[in-house]
Amino acid sequence: MSALPDTPDSPDSDASFLLELGQRVRTLRGLRGMSRKVLAKVSGISERYIAQLESGKGNVSIMLLRRVSDALATPLEDLLPSGDQAIDWPVIRDLVRRATPVQIAHAKDVLSGMGRLGAGARRANAFHGVALIGLRGAGKSTLGRILADKIGWAFVELNKEIEQQNGLSVAEIIALYGQEGFRRMEQAALTQLLARKELMVLATGGGIVSEAITFDQILSSFYTIWLKAEPEEHMARVRGQGDLRPMADDRAAMQELRTILQSREPLYARASGVLDTAHLTVDEAAAKLIAMVSPVLCRDACAFGLKDEAV
């Protein structure tokens, strides 16, 4: 099968990437008022090689590129071609880096179209209930259903919403459209859910934290709880549900699970609350979850004039 000229791996695409990279280096060098000779001296890279790089002929190594970016006192990312980036992106990025948390909250309100309502109004309107996050087998579905029954709110599984809206199973979506396609559908499903004016207990998919905007929407719209467990428990619970796929290569699967958990932990930890379900029975964990969210539900639901629906 022949590659199309504009696919990411095609030679044309490689050539135009290198050409743009070279143009960026040349432009930034110009902005800094540095001659090629000076850039060569400061970066410790030969003038000839810099000339090649600037003309799109040098397939520079990442370490050499880092030396060029250091010499230009420019973030490495500014040298890399990046498609349809907003022209103001470098300004926005630098302002965000310097901003206080309050300024960031205002900026997010404005960028998400909520600016005119003001930050207070946005947060007041945004409460949609409780969201449960965590890795597979954390107990999002099991405990989420129990909590919803207890407090009389709707129980919603985000993955089921995605499947219904698209007429395909999660596995089929990932096989057909890849992770990126699935994440797009996840974002669309969440946006539709948030348009519903009902309080709910939402069980999310384990990977929701990997999509920054979607996860941020969860955090700002729900009282979010991370259901935590030991890696071995995640594995045992998934197996206990009859999914024997991890059995095929026991050690590798366990290692993979640890890696995923480790890389997601800092993101899961952004939840408003953490419930450690390790060594607890389902009933014990459910009781803790209910106790944990009750005061918050009362406070938030009352503030929204939904007192009758609170615990």
Ligand SMILES: Nc1ncnc2c1ncn2[C@@H]1O[C@H](COP(=O)(O)OP(=O)(O)OP(=O)(O)O)[C@@H](O)[C@H]1O
């Ligand atoms: N303390 C506990 N808390 C929650 N679930 C537990 C606990 N102890 C055992 N379990 C069992 O672990 C399993 C948790 O699976 P569940 O489907 O609820 O997880 P999940 O987070 O929804 O996973 P997935 O991301 O795959 O949807 C259930 O079979 C449940 O009975």
Ligand SMILES: O=C(O)C1=C[C@@H](O)[C@@H](O)[C@H](O)C1
């Ligand atoms: O943990 C994950 O990465 C995933 C969990 C599932 O719920 C799905 O959201 C999807 O298969 C990805």
Ligand SMILES: [Mg+2]
């Ligand atoms: Mg589940």
